[in-house]
Structures are given as structure tokens and as C-alpha cells.
Amino acid sequence: MGWTRPFELVGRGFLRVLDEAGELLLLLVQTALWLIRPPFRFRVLFKQMEFVGVKSINVVILTGAFTGGVFALQSYHGFSLFGAESLVGSTVALALTRELGPVLTSLMVTGRAGSAMAAELGTMRVTEQIDALYVMAVNPVQYLVLPRIVASIFMLPLLTIIADFVGIVGGYVVGVGLLGINSGIFIAKIVEYVEFSDISMGLIKASFFGLIMALVGCYKGFYTTGGAAGVGRSTTQAVVLASVMILGFDYVLTAIMF
Amino acid sequence: MDDYIIQLIDVHKSFGAQRVLRGLNLNIPRGRTTVIIGGSGSGKSVMLKHMIGLIRPDQGQVLVDGQNLTVMNDRQLNQVRTRFGMLFQDAALFDSMNVLDNVSFPLSEHTKKPAAEIHQVVAEKLRLVGLPGVEAKMPNELSGGMRKRVGLARAIALEPEIILFDEPTTGLDPLMSDAINRLIMGTQAELGVTSVVISHDIEGAYKIAHNVAMLYQGRIIAQGSPDQIQANPDEVVQQFIHGRAEGPIEVI
Structure with a gap:
């Protein structure tokens, strides 16, 4: 009998993945249906936009600045081997707008806001606050999940714009200020090589990552069981699952779009 | 026929392998206070959550004024819920x-x-x-x-016409418990509401209840006025209301 065990484990794991994917999709569908059904809760939405967006600005600025700076440093090292230092600016700009801006912003915001969503909804679940919403005839998907998802879809691209900009400035400071690249060339090469589509595709990706982050965070929180320990578990799982999904979908989206 | 506002008819509910409600029948009279007593983990909260559609039964019916909650969609359920108020265990x-x-x-x-x-x-x-x-x-x-x-x-x-109380006095000191019991009686008398109260507090139950029901092993095994419950010959009921560790209910 023992030889079937590995197959059982693989099968059970596979079923669990399918199960989870199905539940995520169902929550997404429910949320989408509530999008067009009143009441519309703009106050709650703006509060979430503030939480996901405005309050993430600092962490996004820090991430962008250091990423741009270190990217300039590293690429300068490579390009100087064959005298192509003038390309540092455009390389930094392309990497940021197409890839690092959206992905790093999303990962940082997942750590900050996605985890908070899971923790908050999880706590509301285990302290019966979600049941209380049902009892008061207010649908918790509409009241809690929808505003978080919509806010994230809108705010992540905006945060990414900040990260892109600050990152390029960071690259400029390092490249021009510390490494002595000519300022005019640095900027001219960016203008020459970066297309509008590089930026816009990056922003579309960011919005998609926002959806993933909020959906996973809310899903893990909403279905929390098992008290305080359960809330901790949901929060960890939300961050891990959302980050992995962001990286995975990043590849897929990039392959499709660019 | 008596005037019942909530009726649970042959309600079964399991969570995994654990059978919590096993053919529960209970009628809640309108405008009165009904207290449900029963041991910890006997399914009292689960039963209460059926009354407001938070949990759907595996089998059986939950009627509120004759309308069956178990077949309602979200919108209809919400309409019924606006007639309820509920006090949760930890508020x-x-x-x-x-x-x-x-x-x-x-x-x-x-x-x-x-x-x-x-x-x-x-x-x-x-x-x-x-x-x-x-x-x-x-x-x-x-x-x-x-x-x-x-x-x-x-x-x-x-x-609301109906208020559900999930262990309103658990974890409170005797004075606060008494204050809460008075509030339940007061709101009942003042607003004429139907109250359903879950409690382990037997003394409090005698005080506030018009009607007491005991839940044991997923069914209602006794129901009546506080006097009738105290006079009930069933050993399980007697053991529970007198708080004895020895008897047909296995405590540990």
C-alpha cells in the first residue's frame, strides 16, 4: 500500500491548489457583481485609497530611490567595460518603467497593505464582526472586499509612477553626481530609448498586481479560522501567495504585452 | 394554534464529522423571552445562527413568520434580517x-x-x-x-421585532450580569420584542425567561416555563440545572 503515498500527496496538493484558485475566482466574481449594484460606498473607497496609496508613498519613494541608485551603480560597472557608460540612464529608465517599478512597488505594498487587509479582515472574522455585518443586512463582500480591491487597482499604478520617477532621479544622482556621466547624455538617452508604451505597459501590470494583492489579502482574511493564531497564519499566507502570484503573473503579462 | 414567530423544524447540521444539530425542533413564541440552556459546545450558538440565516441547515427548515429562510436568496434574507437585532458573545x-x-x-x-x-x-x-x-x-x-x-x-x-442574545452574561461579574438581565427584561417589556437568549446562567434564565428550552445532543429535550423546567423529571435536565458533575451527562 505504501507505494501509493507519494501519489496521494501530489494529488491532494493539486486538489488544494485547484480549490484555492476556485475560491479566489468566486470571490472575484462576487466582487465584480457588487461593482454594479448599489449602494456605492465612496467614503469607504476613499479611505482605502488613502490607506493603500497615500500611506505607501514613503516606502515606495525609498524603494524607488535605492533601486534606481544601485541599478545605475551596477550597470555603470558593466557598461564601463566596453565604454558604453552613456547608456546607463536609458538602461535604468527602461528597467524601472518596464519591470522594477511595478514589481517592486507591488511587492512592497503587498508587505504593507496586503498583509494589513488579511489581518484586519481575519480579525473581523474571528471576532464575529463579519457575522455582525451579515446580521445588519450589509454584505461584507460589498462593504469590505470591493473597496479594497478597487482602491488597489487604482493606487498601484499611481504609486508605480512615483517609483519610476524617483528611481530615475536616484539613478541620475548616482550616475551623474557620483560616477561623472554627462548629465545631458544621461537624459538624452532616456528620451531616445524609452517609449510611452514602456511606461504604460508597466502601469497596466501594476494595476493587475494591485488586483492580485487585494484579492489574495481579502480572501485569506475573509476565510480565516482559528482565533489569533489563525489571523497570523492568514496574514503570512496572504503575503507569500500574493508575492508569488505577482512574480508569476509578471512573467505571463510581460510575455503577452511586450 | 399558538403564535410562533420562529420555528426550527427537524434541523440537522454537521461540521465535518461532527454532528452538531440532530433533528432539532423548536418554536419561539412571539413577544416573549425564550432562554436556551445547554452545555458548552452543545450547539447553542450554531442553533442561534440558523435563526438569522448565518448558517444554513444541512436538512430541515427555519421559518420566520412562516417564511422559509433556507430557500431565500441574499436580498430576501437581508429583508428578513432587518427585523432582527443580535448581540454577539463578545459584542x-x-x-x-x-x-x-x-x-x-x-x-x-x-x-x-x-x-x-x-x-x-x-x-x-x-x-x-x-x-x-x-x-x-x-x-x-x-x-x-x-x-x-x-x-x-x-x-x-x-x-427590531426579534433580538437574539448569544451568551449576554458570560464572563461578566454578578452585578454586571444582573444589570444585563435587567436590560433584557426592560427592552422586552418596553418594546414588546421577542427575545431569544442563549445562556449557561440558570439563575438568570429563571429570572428573565417566559420560556426555557434545554438543548442536549443536538435536540431540544425539554421546554416550558421556568417552573415546569425545574419540575422536569428528566435526569439530564435535573443534572444540568443543578450543576452536578455526576449524572447522565458526561462532563469529563
């Missing part, structure tokens, strides 16, 4: 909102009253539960008993 106040926003939540959701009028209603309900002027406090600044009273104020904000 379940929204901890991101202050007391004012908590108590006014059902009012601003389901009425078109202007803010000033809502504030007035909130103040009145808070006075009714003996906590005037706490509107600006956050739930975590309140003691357990105060939270329960704010929860009660929220439950009665819409002046």
Missing part, C-alpha cells in the same frame, strides 16, 4: 469605529434619517443601556460589560 463591535458610528451603523444603512436625528437616536439607545455620553469612545477603551451594552444598543437601534 462584535467594529473596532475601527467609535461607539457613535457603531450604534448608528444600522441606522445609516437602513434608514434615510438625517445625521442629527440619528445622533439623537444613538444618544437615546445609549441612555437606555445605561451608558450615556460614551459616543466618542473607541471599543478598545471600553470594558467587557460596557462593550456588551454598546452591542445591545446597536442591536436595538432599529427597534
